[in-house]
Amino acid sequence: MKRLILLSVSMFMLTTGLVQAQEQLLDKVVAIVNNDVITQSQVDELTNKVLRNAQGAEQELPPQDELQQQVMDRLILESLQLQLADRLGIRISDSQLENTIDNIIAGENKSREEFLNDLTQQGISYNQFREDIRTEIVLGEVGRSQVQRRVNVSEQEIDALMKLIEEQDKGTVRYHVGHILLRISSDEQATQQLAESLVKQLKDGENFNQLAMTHSQGPKALEGGDWGWMTIEEMPTLFAGVVRNQHQGSVMGPIRTDSGLHIIMVLDAEGLQKVETLEVNARHILIKPSIILSDKKAQSLLSEFRQQLILGEVTFEELARQYSEDPGSAVRGGELGWSDPSVFVPAFRDTATRLEVGELSQPFRSTFGWHLMEVLDKRTTDTTNKASKNRAYQMIFNRKFNEETQSWQEELREEAYVEILDGDA
Known part of the structure; x- marks a missing residue:
C-alpha cells in the first residue's frame, strides 16, 4: 500500500512538472528589449491578429518565418516606445479609454452590444480590445510628443506651397x-x-x-x-x-x-x-483635474452641469463664463466658433464630429482635462481657397x-x- 501511495505521488509530481513546463514553454521569453522582454505569447497574439486581418481582406500571407520576423520587429518597436512613454509619465485613464471606445463604436454605427458581439465572433475579448486601444493611444501620444518638436515649418515653405496651390486647379x-x-x-x-x-x-x-x-x-x-x-x-x-x-x-x-x-x-x-470640409460650431466647458480636484470629481461636476442644463436651471453661457478653464472660449460663453474638427485633439475632434446639432455630450476626457460640449451648428464649406495657409x-x-x-x-x-x-x- 505504501509503495502504491509513493508511486501515485511521484506520478502527480511528474504530471504537475510537465504541465508547468508546458506553461513556461508557451510563454517563454523570446527577446530582451532594454529593461523589457517579449514573450512567445505576445508574438503569437500579434501573429493571430495579422492572420485575422489578412483573412478578412482575403490577403495571402508570407511564409511563417518571415511573418514572425516582421511581427518581432513590430513588437520590439512598440516595447521601446512604451518604455519611453512610461519614463515620460504618459498614462491613459480608464475614463479617457472608455470615451475613445465609445467614439469608435459610434463611428461603426453600431450599438455597444452589436460591437461586442462582433469582437466575440472574431475571438477577441473585450478586455484585450480595451488594452489594445490603450496601447494605441499611448503609442500615438509618445510619438507625437517626441516627433512633433522635431518638425519645423517655415513661412517661406508655406508661402511657396500656397503659390503652387493657387497655380493649380x-x-x-x-x-x-x-x-x-x-x-x-x-x-x-x-x-x-x-x-x-x-x-x-x-x-x-x-x-x-x-x-x-x-x-x-x-x-x-x-x-x-x-x-x-x-x-x-x-x-x-x-x-x-x-x-x-x-x-x-x-x-x-x-x-x-x-x-x-x-x-x-x-x-x-x-x-x-x-475640396469640401465639414466645419463645426461648438461650445464647451473645460474642467482641469488638480491636486484639489480629482479626476473623478471633475467628471462628476460636469455631470451635474449637464443635468442642470437639461432641466433648464442655468444656461451654457453662464456655466462656461463662471467655471470653464479655457480662457479663450470662456469669455464667449464657451463658444469656439467655426472650426475644422481635425484641428482639435482626437477625443475632442471625435466628439464634435459625432454629436448632432443641438446635442449635449456626456462629460469626456482629453489631454487637456474634462469637457462638456454642445454642437451649435454644422456646415460643409469649400475649403479649396479658404484657410489656404492652414492647409x-x-x-x-x-x-x-x-x-x-x-x-x-x-x-x-x-x-x-x-x-x-x-x-x-
Whole structure:
C-alpha cells in the first residue's frame, strides 16, 4: 500500500512538472528589449491578429518565418516606445479609454452590444480590445510628443506651397501609394537582384500587398506596404518625387537611399475637383483635474452641469463664463466658433464630429482635462481657397512628421539594447 501511495505521488509530481513546463514553454521569453522582454505569447497574439486581418481582406500571407520576423520587429518597436512613454509619465485613464471606445463604436454605427458581439465572433475579448486601444493611444501620444518638436515649418515653405496651390486647379489629385523597402544586406548584389525581381513581378501583375508582406522591411510591412491615400504635398519627399502624374499600376524603382532600396507603386489615383470640409460650431466647458480636484470629481461636476442644463436651471453661457478653464472660449460663453474638427485633439475632434446639432455630450476626457460640449451648428464649406495657409501648413507638417517618425523610430532601435533569444520566434 505504501509503495502504491509513493508511486501515485511521484506520478502527480511528474504530471504537475510537465504541465508547468508546458506553461513556461508557451510563454517563454523570446527577446530582451532594454529593461523589457517579449514573450512567445505576445508574438503569437500579434501573429493571430495579422492572420485575422489578412483573412478578412482575403490577403495571402508570407511564409511563417518571415511573418514572425516582421511581427518581432513590430513588437520590439512598440516595447521601446512604451518604455519611453512610461519614463515620460504618459498614462491613459480608464475614463479617457472608455470615451475613445465609445467614439469608435459610434463611428461603426453600431450599438455597444452589436460591437461586442462582433469582437466575440472574431475571438477577441473585450478586455484585450480595451488594452489594445490603450496601447494605441499611448503609442500615438509618445510619438507625437517626441516627433512633433522635431518638425519645423517655415513661412517661406508655406508661402511657396500656397503659390503652387493657387497655380493649380481647385481640384487636387490623390494617390493610393504602396511601398516596399529592402535594407541593404551584406550581399548588396543579392539585394539589388531581389529588388529588380520584385519590380518585374509587380509589372507582370503580381499582388503588391502579398509581395510587400513577404519582403518589405519598411514601417508598413505588416499592412502590406499600404500607405493609404495621399496628395503629393502630404507624401514623404521620396514618394512625391516619383509619383507625381503617374497612373494606376505604375511601378517606380528600385530607388537607393541611405535606408535601402525602395519600390513604390501607385495602387490607385483619383482627381478631386472640389475640396469640401465639414466645419463645426461648438461650445464647451473645460474642467482641469488638480491636486484639489480629482479626476473623478471633475467628471462628476460636469455631470451635474449637464443635468442642470437639461432641466433648464442655468444656461451654457453662464456655466462656461463662471467655471470653464479655457480662457479663450470662456469669455464667449464657451463658444469656439467655426472650426475644422481635425484641428482639435482626437477625443475632442471625435466628439464634435459625432454629436448632432443641438446635442449635449456626456462629460469626456482629453489631454487637456474634462469637457462638456454642445454642437451649435454644422456646415460643409469649400475649403479649396479658404484657410489656404492652414492647409498648406498641415500638408507640409504631415509630410515632415511622417519622415521624422520613421527617423525617430530607427534611432530608437539603434540606441536600444535588443537581444533575440534562440527559439522558434
